[in-house]
Amino acid sequence: MLVLLPPSETKRDGGDGPPLDLTALSHDADLGPVRTELCDELVALAGDRPAARAALGVSQRQDAEIDRNAALRTNPTLPALDRYTGVLYDALDAGSFTRATRDRARSRLAVCSALFGLLSADDPVPPYRLSAGSKLPGSGTLAARWRPVLDPLLARIAEGELVVDLRSGGYAALGTVPGAVTVNVLAQRPDGSRSVVSHHNKSHKGGLARLLATSRAEPADAGAVARIARRAGHLVERDGNHLDLVIPACARPPEPGTRPL
Secondary structure, eight states, X not given: OEEEEOOOSOBOOOOSBOSXXXXXXXXXXXXXXXXXXXXXXXHHHTTSHHHHHHHHTOOGGGHHHHHHHHTTTTSOBEEHXXXXXXXXXXXXXXXXXXXXXXXXXXXXXXXXXXXXXXEETTOEEOOOOOOTTOOOTTSOOHHHHHHHHHHXXXXXXXXXXXXXXXXXXXXXXXXXXXXXXXXXXXEEOTTSOEEEOOTTHHHHHHHHHHHHHHOSOOOOSHHHHHHHHHHTXXXXXXXXXXXXXXXXXXXXXXXXXXXXX
């Protein structure tokens, strides 16, 4: 099973790994050329701050994000699983994994990145700023650039193992996964009516990712994924390859390292 995560705009600073080596990243044969083009363009763009702000959707107060891009090839690296921060990754709480659960999670978690395409959990990456909706000057959308290489790669992966796709819409547009298990988080009110959870959606998906990444079970289909979640006490409804994780409307997001509500 592979659990496909979105990245986050927020990223941890620093690192103890060597500078970025694109050839050391997983799937280099498939994704290397696009990665190289995007890294070169991002570093060059950092030399024009007004253009960089416009392309990245940041303000002058966020120029530190542009500085990160300028130093993309010289800054130290961290494993992808440790680089990304924010709501989903707080709930995943990879830092609390035991050695055994981290080994299992490393083989099951991957990140879909606007800059690097598909990253394995241990791929060493520096901090950077580039979102799925960013538009680099003089080029097409990131989806138009990634799909020709990500679509066939993801299709090959899906032929060999179950993929649980927890990406948001913008990152799902970078590459399609045939037959993937998809998940929505729904809030159920006391009167039985439901609505899609938006504000805390990432927290609950991060908690579900933690559950799947550390489970000893090896699910082969959406039904098996649902059973893992149900055994942990969650209300899950299945429609084919789509799962709805149903939570009470008043539920708070899960605390880091705990099960999703």
